[in-house]
């Protein structure tokens with residue numbers, strides 16, 4: 001068994017764009033944000049210009065509770081590049097507000113992952129820079 | 141309206157030698173060898189080509205001075221075959237070459253292959269690559285339906301054994317494999333062991349399509365497109381691979397069943413159903429994808445793919461033998477696109493009856509596929525011996 005921790009090597013970091021800027025700014029402030037449609041109320045992620053449910057262009061940024069549950073998971077033993085320490089556990093989380101996010105599970109043993117497990121967001125500046133802070137998830 | 145592909149035939153196919161490393165080759169040289177091989181297989185000359193699909197085939201256009209000619213930059217694989225056929229059916233070209241190849245682009249294996257690694261800002265930092273993307277789909281299926289690693293391992297062993305007996309496969313003679321061998325191989329991305337996954341290799345491949353009224357001038361038995369379709373949900377590996385991802389137009393068609401609509405359309409065009417398929421040349425990036433495709437295409441009910449692949453249908457001699465040359469697990473996975481054509485190549489070889497191994501006796505209909513749930517797309521092509 002291995003205690004899962006955020007990556008600390010030379011991993012590829014996101015380069016925020018004009019659409020995703022508010023999302024990454026929220027992460028820097030310790031807030032996980034998603035977009036909600038002002039017209040139909042649908043939640044969306046990854047950052048978009050248009051509502052996926054009704055095609056409205058009126059999306060507003062909303063703070064998430066940061067809580068959800070594991071929808072699916074895998075445990076990786078062959079790293080995508082040597083910068084990643086194994087094992088690491090990619091997960092898809094269903095957030096309380098009804099949107100999906102891809103992340104990694106941290107803060108528990110690698111065999112403690114299960115579908116339906118309640119989790120909460122936790123932030124780490126994995127690249128050693130405060131400019132980019134990544135959302136990870138730990139058991140709630 | 142008549143059949144959309146009635147006036148089109150596949151008349152030439154060719155795989156170059158496939159290997160882990162093809163010394164002395166680059167992508168251009170191996171694709172050229174493939175192109176000339178397919179043209180020769182058709183009994184034609186380069187100057188008979190007046191249409192090409194793909195960037196490397198575009199280079200062939202210049203090298204062989206057969207321009208001016210019709211050209212498409214369609215995504216490679218089954219969409220390219222369908223577009224080449226459409227060009228002929230629409231009268232934009234008479235004889236279309238589709239060729240690709242890859243060599244020399246991935247020989248340092250510290251990282252996974254470049255075509256498996258996304259650069260997207262929402263996935264790259266989490267160590268995602270194709271095996272992890274597909275594993276997230278497979279894990280969800282296991283959770284919903286109790287699908288077992290043993291059923292996936294049986295698929296992998298079956299395909300790898302097809303490659304074991306195929307002298308043209310990169311991993312010829314590496315077996316035979318049992319499901320236990322697959323389960324004992326090292327874990328890559330849970331639930332996928334090393335032997336549940338595609339390999340990496342190098343090679344070239346090509347096809348030639350022509351007008352059906354010209355088949356008297358070609359060398360071998362023509363093969364016809366009975367129907368086809370492509371199902372895509374968006375760019376691969378940029379958004380979470382959610383099994384339940386749906387759409388506003390057809391909420392019943394979720395990403396976990398990607399390929400269902402394409403298969404329904406292909407079967408409707410062909411006037412056929414799953415029971416008519418003699419050879420299942422299904423794309424095999426990961427073992428799980430085979431049992432998923434049987435569900436998506438209607439060979440069995442949702443959730444029953446695991447039991448279905450264990451019921452004796454997928455082996456040589458079974459009713460629906462799969463991936464008969466060894467697929468991407470054992471025959472070849474020549475890069476970003478080469479292998480996406482090789483289910484079609486094999487389907488043609490099966491209908492011609494010219495396979496050097498695992499020939500399905502009297503095969504009349506082959507179902508060829510590409511893509512997979514983890515990539516959010518699946519393409520389908522039905523091939524037959526009878527002109528539709």
Ligand SMILES: [Zn+2]
Nearest residue numbers: 037040051054
């Ligand atoms: Zn909306």
